[in-house]
Amino acid sequence: MKKILGILITLVAVYVLTAMVGDNFLSAYNQEKLLERTALFGILSIGVAFVIITGGIDLSIGSVVCLTGCGLPWLMVKHEWPPAIAVPMVLVVAALIGLSHGLLITKLNLQPFVVTLCGLLIYRGLTRGFTEDQTQGFGGEFSGLRAVANEKISLTAEFGIPWTWVILVVIAVMAWIFLNKTIYGRYLRALGNNEDAARFSGVNTDRMIILAYVFSSMLAGLGGMLFVMNVGSAQPSNFGNFYELYAIAAAVLGGCSLRGGEGTILGVVIGAAVMRVLYNMINLVTWIPTHIEFAVVGAVILVAVISDELVKRAAARRRVRG
Amino acid sequence: MSSLLEARGVVKSFPGVKALRGVDLRLGAGEVLAVLGENGAGKSTLMKALAGVQAADGGEFLMNGDPVRVDTVRGAMAAGIALIHQELNMAGNLDVAANIFLGREFRKFGLVDDERMRREAVTYLKMVGLDVDPAVEVGTLPIGKQQLVEIAKALSVDAKVLIMDEPTSSLSQTEAEQLFVVVKDLVSRGVSIIYISHRLSEIVQIADRVTVLRDGENAGELAGDEITHGKMVQLMVGRDVDRFYQRTQHELGEVALEVKELRTTAYPEHAASFQVARGEVVGVAGLVGAGRTEMLEAMFGVMPALGGEVWVQGEKATIGAPREAIAAGLALVPEDRKTQGAILDMAVLENASLASLKRDARKGAFLNREAEEALAEKGIKDLSIRTPDAAQLVRYLSGGNQQKVVLAKWLAMKPKVLLLDEPTRGIDVGAKQEIYGLIEELAKQGMAILFVSSEMEEVMGLSDRVLVMHEGEVAGELKRGGITEEQIMSLATGGVSQELKV
Numbered sequence: 001m002k003k004i005l006g007i008l009i010t011l012v013a014v015y016v017l018t019a020m021v022g023d024n025f026l027s028a029y030n031q032e033k034l035l036e037r038t039a040l041f042g043i044l045s046i047g048v049a050f051v052i053i054t055g056g057i058d059l060s061i062g063s064v065v066c067l068t069g070c071g072l073p074w075l076m077v078k079h080e081w082p083p084a085i086a087v088p089m090v091l092v093v094a095a096l097i098g099l100s101h102g103l104l105i106t107k108l109n110l111q112p113f114v115v116t117l118c119g120l121l122i123y124r125g126l127t128r129g130f131t132e133d134q135t136q137g138f139g140g141e142f143s144g145l146r147a148v149a150n151e152k153i154s155l156t157a158e159f160g161i162p163w164t165w166v167i168l169v170v171i172a173v174m175a176w177i178f179l180n181k182t183i184y185g186r187y188l189r190a191l192g193n194n195e196d197a198a199r200f201s202g203v204n205t206d207r208m209i210i211l212a213y214v215f216s217s218m219l220a221g222l223g224g225m226l227f228v229m230n231v232g233s234a235q236p237s238n239f240g241n242f243y244e245l246y247a248i249a250a251a252v253l254g255g256c257s258l259r260g261g262e263g264t265i266l267g268v269v270i271g272a273a274v275m276r277v278l279y280n281m282i283n284l285v286t287w288i289p290t291h292i293e294f295a296v297v298g299a300v301i302l303v304a305v306i307s308d309e310l311v312k313r314a315a316a317r318r319r320v321r322g
Numbered sequence: 323m324s325s326l327l328e329a330r331g332v333v334k335s336f337p338g339v340k341a342l343r344g345v346d347l348r349l350g351a352g353e354v355l356a357v358l359g360e361n362g363a364g365k366s367t368l369m370k371a372l373a374g375v376q377a378a379d380g381g382e383f384l385m386n387g388d389p390v391r392v393d394t395v396r397g398a399m400a401a402g403i404a405l406i407h408q409e410l411n412m413a414g415n416l417d418v419a420a421n422i423f424l425g426r427e428f429r430k431f432g433l434v435d436d437e438r439m440r441r442e443a444v445t446y447l448k449m450v451g452l453d454v455d456p457a458v459e460v461g462t463l464p465i466g467k468q469q470l471v472e473i474a475k476a477l478s479v480d481a482k483v484l485i486m487d488e489p490t491s492s493l494s495q496t497e498a499e500q501l502f503v504v505v506k507d508l509v510s511r512g513v514s515i516i517y518i519s520h521r522l523s524e525i526v527q528i529a530d531r532v533t534v535l536r537d538g539e540n541a542g543e544l545a546g547d548e549i550t551h552g553k554m555v556q557l558m559v560g561r562d563v564d565r566f567y568q569r570t571q572h573e574l575g576e577v578a579l580e581v582k583e584l585r586t587t588a589y590p591e592h593a594a595s596f597q598v599a600r601g602e603v604v605g606v607a608g609l610v611g612a613g614r615t616e617m618l619e620a621m622f623g624v625m626p627a628l629g630g631e632v633w634v635q636g637e638k639a640t641i642g643a644p645r646e647a648i649a650a651g652l653a654l655v656p657e658d659r660k661t662q663g664a665i666l667d668m669a670v671l672e673n674a675s676l677a678s679l680k681r682d683a684r685k686g687a688f689l690n691r692e693a694e695e696a697l698a699e700k701g702i703k704d705l706s707i708r709t710p711d712a713a714q715l716v717r718y719l720s721g722g723n724q725q726k727v728v729l730a731k732w733l734a735m736k737p738k739v740l741l742l743d744e745p746t747r748g749i750d751v752g753a754k755q756e757i758y759g760l761i762e763e764l765a766k767q768g769m770a771i772l773f774v775s776s777e778m779e780e781v782m783g784l785s786d787r788v789l790v791m792h793e794g795e796v797a798g799e800l801k802r803g804g805i806t807e808e809q810i811m812s813l814a815t816g817g818v819s820q821e822l823k824v
Contacts, residue, residue, distance in 0.1 A: 181688050182687045183687065183688070186672065186676075187679070190665055193665045193668055194662075194665045194667075196656075196661055197661070197662055197665045197676075198676070199644055201644070201676040202644050202645040202648040202649075202677050203645070203676070261667055
């Protein structure tokens with residue numbers, strides 16, 4: 001609980017601030033959209049959190065979102081695959097991408113940054129290639145499948161919980177159980193803290209690291225499909241651009257250390273929420289020009305990690321004296 | 323004698339441990355002062371404080387009677403104190419001259435004046451009797467010469483006090499002899515030397531005075547003829563050495579570990595073979611670089627062996643990774659506690675149960691919290707690990723207690739063979755004695771124990787049998803009772819001890 005207190009306070013502060021200065025922030029429609037977006041980005045963030053906990057990084061997420069987001073309508077509309085085959089197929093492709101990252105990083109000892117940076121370039125290029133850079137969309141069809149990503153469970157006449165949020169909660173709970181209650185979650189944290197010590201203790205560290213990259217890519221693949229189902233179409237040249245950075249930022253805000261070993265799922269989800277509320281604020285508050293979005297997001301993250309570091313140092317000093 | 327350098331009441335704490343509790347040190351001009359102490363006694367900490375590498379929390383520092391500030395390397399250098407690091411601190415990819423003048427480069431028109439630096443470097447290289455081209459890359463020189471370059475560098479900043487921290491630990495016998503000549507020459511020029519070494523015979527050879535630290539305090543001083551092996555050990559250990567190592571005779575069981583023709587990357591041409599019986603404690607002695615750690619790591623699957631077999635209780639073990647070694651009944655307490663042994667930012671409980679998760683502390687894929695707690699509590703109790711509770715992060719324990727956590731992790735697995743690599747490096751004397759007691763206890767219960775140690779006292783005091791390694795081979799084997807330091811050194815340096823050669 002102590003670990004997520006800081007980010008929780010940040011969320012409440014940003015939320016209250018936006019409610020005070022932004023028009024329509026508290027409207028049912030806006031709140032629904034906020035939940036929906038938080039859910040979609042939250043899924044990506046949980047994926048990358050696994051990788052970050054191992055001490056690695058996954059820069060390919062945005063391009064995997066592009067590949068799967070464009071690939072799904074491409075398969076279903078252009079090649080007329082039924083959803084029951086196309087969806088699992090896309091997930092398998094995402095899993096294979098993660099597997100190849102993991103193998104290159106563990107067996108060839110390549111650096112995660114380099115491997116996934118190449119992934120970032122390759123998957124976007126491939127997608128633009130096989131789609132011939134044409135926008136891929138469902139064209140008003142498949143409303144049954146798309147309902148998963150853009151319908152809601154109505155609570156009142158105006159407000160409801162988006163289904164994407166339900167998906168996020170299920171994934172978050174599963175991720176939390178994996179990380180905190182299974183021996184594999186413990187292995188993951190152990191190797192993130194000290195890979196040698198974990199290996200010396202009999203942990204199959206390579207296999208756990210590969211698993212983390214598979215999780216990351218699969219959740220990016222799932223996220224990519226949900227994104228395109230949500231909006232209806234995807235442009236290969238910019239779909240998912242920078243999403244890896246949003247996901248990494250949310251994970252870092254949520255308490256994941258890029259040095260590895262640290263991170264909580266709840267913190268990461270809250271981190272994703274902070275990112276979305278900030279984005280929402282920039283769009284709703286008329287006197288903040290929308291094109292400075294990145295500057296605001298960057299500044300808030302910087303302030304958050306600086307205060308986190310200062311709190312940690314103060315705690316360490318108390319300990320030495322005590 | 324008037325003092326050149328004097329330190330009074332030096333204090334330094336780290337989280338969980340008081341490394342220096344008010345140490346005094348006095349050094350005369352042109353004197354070689356040896357600073358002695360067991361690992362963890364505070365020698366390195368004191369030297370780092372003197373050289374400004376790691377500022378002391380408190381204490382006074384005087385040069386020629388005037389107070390000086392040595393809380394930064396720059397300050398210490400200005401005062402005339404330079405540290406020759408234990409691990410060489412050279413940029414291997416730069417040339418000799420560039421290393422000597424690193425950070426103080428001569429410049430011409432704002433650009434680095436290589437020519438002048440190389441010219442001036444020769445002066446200092448001559449002082450240390452080194453005849454190398456100053457334009458040659460440091461990384462291509464043998465370790466002994468690199469060290470002399472480092473000394474030349476210290477002389478180039480006009481150091482009056484040179485601190486040498488284990489300067490001979492990676493040198494050959496001849497290189498070490500050359501170093502002693504340089505030391506004597508420097509002293510005759512009025513440079514004072516603080517010399518740290520574990521090799522007592524060296525100290526007898528070159529020190530004018532010896533000051534001994536124990537548990538972060540001054541334990542005593544010796545000068546001139548008083549500097550003998552026995553007196554130094556007595557001051558270091560602080561008690562009778564024989565009682566420090568409590569070993570009892572007991573019957574040995576059948577062979578628990580047999581290593582046949584094991585070859586490692588350290589010496590691909592040489593193979594080691596030996597056996598360890600149940601209940602036996604076997605020490606592995608040898609110089610740094612003799613291939614001892616590599617041998618343990620190959621046995622444990624950390625680094626692949628190039629050839630050879632490992633048999634555990636009569637069964638051949640296939641070992642390609644630590645998890646396979648563990649399954650075969652081996653356990654390894656590695657050399658570096660902080661990077662290989664313990665996971666510092668995890669709790670005592672999580673460290674203690676890490677190896678057991680695979681076998682005893684799981685319910686299917688899930689953690690078995692009760693089993694974890696039980697084994698952590700047992701470990702804390704059996705090994706008297708001093709920690710507030712099992713949830714404490716290992717980082718905040720003292721070195722000795724961290725090592726006990728690593729041991730607890732392995733004892734929970736009930737291994738058939740326990741491998742230990744420098745098990746007491748950097749831990750205090752009290753914890754050391756506890757670990758020795760534990761080893762004795764485990765041997766009594768029938769565990770086979772193989773430990774590598776660079777501390778001669780420890781090897782001689784603890785072992786039923788000593789294997790001396792030289793260049794990847796077992797150069798000789800010595801039985802308890804008749805082991806002398808000279809025999810071990812002679813075998814370790816490639817000499818042959820006639821009646822003992824196996």
